[in-house]
Amino acid sequence: xxxxxxxxxxxxxxxxxxxxxxxxxxxxxxxxxxxxxxxxxxxxxxxxxxxxxxxxxxxxxxxxxxxxxxxxxxxxxxxxxxxxxxxxxxxxxxxxxxxxxxxxxxxxxxxxxxxxxxxxxxxxxxxxxxxxxxxxxxxxxxxxxxxxxxxxxxxxxxxxxxxxxxxxxxxxxxxxxxxxxxxxxxxxxxxxxxxxxxxxxxxxxxxxx
Amino acid sequence: xxxxxxxxxxxxxxxxxxxxxxxxxxxxxxxxxxxxxxxxxxxxxxxxxxxxxxxxxxxxxxxxxxxxxxxxxxxxxxxxxxxxxxxxxxxxxxxxxxxxxxxxxxxxxxxxxxxxxxxxxxxxxxxxxxxxxxxxxxxxxxxxxxxxxxxxxxxxxxxxxxxxxxxxxxxxxxxxxxxxxxxxxxxxxxxxxxxxxxxxxxxxxxxxx
DNA sequence: ACCTGAACACCGTTCAAGT
DNA sequence: ACCTGAACACCGTTCAAGT
Numbered sequence: 001x002x003x004x005x006x007x008x009x010x011x012x013x014x015x016x017x018x019x020x021x022x023x024x025x026x027x028x029x030x031x032x033x034x035x036x037x038x039x040x041x042x043x044x045x046x047x048x049x050x051x052x053x054x055x056x057x058x059x060x061x062x063x064x065x066x067x068x069x070x071x072x073x074x075x076x077x078x079x080x081x082x083x084x085x086x087x088x089x090x091x092x093x094x095x096x097x098x099x100x101x102x103x104x105x106x107x108x109x110x111x112x113x114x115x116x117x118x119x120x121x122x123x124x125x126x127x128x129x130x131x132x133x134x135x136x137x138x139x140x141x142x143x144x145x146x147x148x149x150x151x152x153x154x155x156x157x158x159x160x161x162x163x164x165x166x167x168x169x170x171x172x173x174x175x176x177x178x179x180x181x182x183x184x185x186x187x188x189x190x191x192x193x194x195x196x197x198x199x200x201x202x203x204x205x206x207x208x209x
Numbered sequence: 210x211x212x213x214x215x216x217x218x219x220x221x222x223x224x225x226x227x228x229x230x231x232x233x234x235x236x237x238x239x240x241x242x243x244x245x246x247x248x249x250x251x252x253x254x255x256x257x258x259x260x261x262x263x264x265x266x267x268x269x270x271x272x273x274x275x276x277x278x279x280x281x282x283x284x285x286x287x288x289x290x291x292x293x294x295x296x297x298x299x300x301x302x303x304x305x306x307x308x309x310x311x312x313x314x315x316x317x318x319x320x321x322x323x324x325x326x327x328x329x330x331x332x333x334x335x336x337x338x339x340x341x342x343x344x345x346x347x348x349x350x351x352x353x354x355x356x357x358x359x360x361x362x363x364x365x366x367x368x369x370x371x372x373x374x375x376x377x378x379x380x381x382x383x384x385x386x387x388x389x390x391x392x393x394x395x396x397x398x399x400x401x402x403x404x405x406x407x408x409x410x411x412x413x414x415x416x417x418x
Numbered sequence: 419a420c421c422t423g424a425a426c427a428c429c430g431t432t433c434a435a436g437t
Numbered sequence: 438a439c440c441t442g443a444a445c446a447c448c449g450t451t452c453a454a455g456t
Contacts, residue, residue, distance in 0.1 A: 006439055030430065040441050042431075047439090051430070103312055103358045131396070138359065138400035139407070146355020149312045150347065187340070191347035194411060198348070202407035215420055239449065249422050251450075256420090260449070 007037055009047050013057050020058065020097045028055070055101050056109055062098060064111035066091045067118075077125040078200055084119060085144050085196055089151070096152040103149055107141075116141070127207035136203045143195055151188045216246055218256050222266050229267065229306045237264070264310050265318055271307060273320035275300045276327075286334040287409055293328060294353050294405055298360070305361040312358055316350075325350075336416035345412045352404055360397045 015036045019028045030051065034041035048054045070087045073080045092099055107116060116137070123136050224245045228237045239260065243250035257263045279296045282289045301308055316325060325346070332345050 029428085031428090039439095042433095042442085043440055045431075100309060100313060103362055104309060106359065106362070131399075134396055135400040135403055138397065139404040142355035142359040142401070142404065143352045144355065145358055146351035146353065149354055149358065150315065150351040153312055153315070187343055188347065190340075191344040192351070194344055194415075195348040195351065195408060198407045198411035199404060202403060202410075206403075238447085240447090248420095251423085251452095252421055254450075 007039065007043075007047075009057065011037060012044060012047050012054060013061050016054050017058050017061065017095070017098075020055075021095060024097045025055075025100060055098075056105060059098060059102055059105055060109040060111050062091060062095055063088075063107070063109070063115065067111050067114050077122040078204075081119060081122045081140070081200065082196055084115065084122075085140065088115070088144060089148055089192060092148045093152055099149055099153040103145060103153075106145075123203065126203060128203065132206045136206060139199050139202070143199055147188075147192045147195065151192070216248065216252075216256075218266065220246060221253060221256050221263060222270050225263050226267050226270065226304070226307075229264075230304060233306045234264075234309060264307075265314060268307060268311055268314055269318040269320050271300055271304055272297075272316070272318070272324065276320050276323050286331040287413070290328060290331045290349070290409065291405055293324065293331075294349065295401075297324070297353060298357055298401060301357045302361055308358055308362040312354060312362075315354075332412065335412060337412060341415045345415060348408050348411070352408055356397075356401045356404065360401070 012033065015033055016028055019032055019036060023032070028051070029041075030044055031041040033044055033054075037043070044051070044054065048057065066084075066087050070080075070084055073083065075083075092102070105112070107113065119140065120133065120137060123133055123140075128136050221242065224242055225237055228241055228245060232241070237260070238250075239253055240250040242253055242263075246252070253260070253263065257266065275293075275296050279289075279293055282292065284292075301311070314321070316322065328349065329342065329346060332342055332349075337345050
């Protein structure tokens with residue numbers, strides 16, 4: 001009498017994320033998904049209209065975790081904004097294979113919009129409004145997306161290192177800076193922090209004017 | 210005796226770019242490419258080892274045009290940097306369907322490296338060196354990629370407007386700002402310029418320290 | 419040197435059918 | 438309500454063969 005529980009949407013999302021993490025976005029197919037869940041490949045269509053919507057649900061899940069993890073903060077708006085940006089970048093460091101569809105989606109799913117609204121609230125608390133508020137949002141979002149894409153998208157670690165080095169080596173100044181993966185990771189981190197400071201400074205300048 | 214000239218690599222690149230512009234990246238297949246050139250679908254393999262390399266050649270071509278168009282400048286390093294960033298962003302506005310593979314490639318092709326090296330030269334002329342030079346490059350590149358992706362990637366115009374509006378409407382401040390496509394385009398442009406100023410200011414600060 | 423034609427192993431998706 | 442099985446039109450790529 002043990003009722004074999006049927007799969008839920010959440011099961012498919014979890015399986016899809018695992019496959020994408022392990023084998024890349026191209027590794028996610030209806031058949032690979034079915035295999036992992038012990039189910040026929042076409043069973044996904046009982047839960048999602050197509051694979052693209054599954055991927056969007058995966059994005060929503062990953063971004064949702066950021067939203068939950070950075071919830072409350074008795075801090076300045078600027079500190080909260082920095083925390084959200086750092087947390088988002090970190091989340092994609094763990095799931096680099098999902099960055100390409102994320103860039104295409106531009107955060108247009110429920111939990112993404114939730115974070116966008118939180119950023120807007122913080123920017124408003126910094127004294128921005130109207131057109132300047134919109135411009136500030138755009139600046140921060142562009143930089144965040146670009147940093148994520150630049151730092152993690154498109155390649156497994158060792159490949160990335162090789163590629164980054166190839167580029168760096170073209171200019172003498174880089175050779176001593178990029179000898180190891182750690183150095184590259186550190187440099188990426190520092191550059192990201194610097195950009196956040198520069199852009200948030202600009203936000204404050206806009207608020208003051 | 211009219212010798213029918215065979216196709217060259219450049220022919221395939223031009224055809225591929227036209228198809229991508231008209232029908233999106235997914236519209237580019239070996240068969241659609243063959244049809245456009247009046248040739249069998251498998252003929253591409255005489256010129257490129259696979260489709261990914263064709264797409265990389267397309268990226269190289271598009272970026273190469275930017276490199277050629279922004280060549281000389283009797284200007285300050287900062288003005289040259291701004292010009293390169295604006296020109297790159299504009300080039301992708303004309304070829305939005307190519308942004309996703311560009312993000313994955315991270316500029317790792319000949320003409321992309323050429324531009325990267327030019328940026329490095331200008332940053333060095335601003336007084337940056339060593340680790341700060343590397344960080345400055347990373348900041349600018351991330352912001353540029355992100356702005357391009359945020360402003361143009363993933364959707365034809367009318368779709369983009371609908372999506373952007375849907376998001377904007379979630380916050381009261383945006384409704385009056387984003388009534389038309391022109392307003393959105395203007396806002397994107399202004400936000401991009403602002404971010405460039407913020408990041409280049411930071412570069413100067415780094416150079417001065 | 420460039421292209422054709424047939425073939426291969428794969429895709430996403432549909433739909434009738436099962437429980 | 439969820440899943441199976443067969444089928445469809447479509448992929449990228451290989452390879453022997455043509456000129």
